[in-house]
Amino acid sequence: MMAMEAEAAPVRAALGLVGGGDLLHPAFPARIWTGSNVSLAVNGRDPRFAVDSIASQPAVTTTLHAIERTSPSIVISAGTAGGFASRGGAIATVYLADRCVYHDRRVDLATFDRYGDGDYPVARLGDVAERLGLPTGTVSTGNALDAPAVDRAKMDASAAVAKDMEAAAVAWVCERLNVPFTALKAITDLVDTVHPTRDQFMANLGAATAALARTIPELIAALEHRPGR
DSSP states (O other): OBOOHHHHHHHHHHHTOOSSOEESOTTSOOEEEEOSSOEEEEOOBOTTTOSBOOSHHHHHHHHHHHHHHHOOSOEEEEEEEEEOGGGTOOTTOEEEEEEEEESSOOOOSTTTHHHHHOOBOOOOOHHHHHHHTOOEEEEEEOSOSSOOHHHHHHHHHTTEEEEESSHHHHHHHHHHHTOOEEEEEEEEEETTSSSOHHHHHHHHHHHHHHHHHHHHHHHHHHHHTOTTO
8 A cells, every 4th residue: 555656656666567557446546556466556646636645534545445456465554754863763764563553633532542542453573574674663644744742742652663644544444354454664754853854755755765665575575475374
């Protein structure tokens, strides 16, 4: 599952997925490319605003339709993310999730706070991460590119290593449909530095997507050959 075409194009090339993909649903712009052992779904271009369909709403519909189409053994939310210098983050580092939460669903009502956090099931892939040399940690999802203090406090509380806009939404669908889930995120910007996120993102998008394109085929191969699969 991927959100932006700029992220997805190098990955499709690395996986040998060619052509224009198939429309997943006539009401939504998401498309899917399918190979012998992997399918890659991309949210597509919003027809009204003419930009990539990023963030949680498109992630939900694309994930639902892609699972219905392919009946996957695991779903991977792959893409770019913000990282944290204070927790060892660096540009183009690729993280494999071991936890997935929201940081901007603040619901200060009795019993709703845990719902807001999400904290969805993530496949236990520590052995795969160790074999591939991938650091692991919490992926925290929100629907904004910036990170105000209130969101930063939530991300610090969960010791987030990656800040994205889709993973928790994908994880929610996977939980409801009982499909194993993980997230793979490459860092484009460091949240806890003085440099503007937008500038970092644009400057480092190429390096981060190249890292994803190298890592995703390795991850798929490792999952296929995992003992007990």
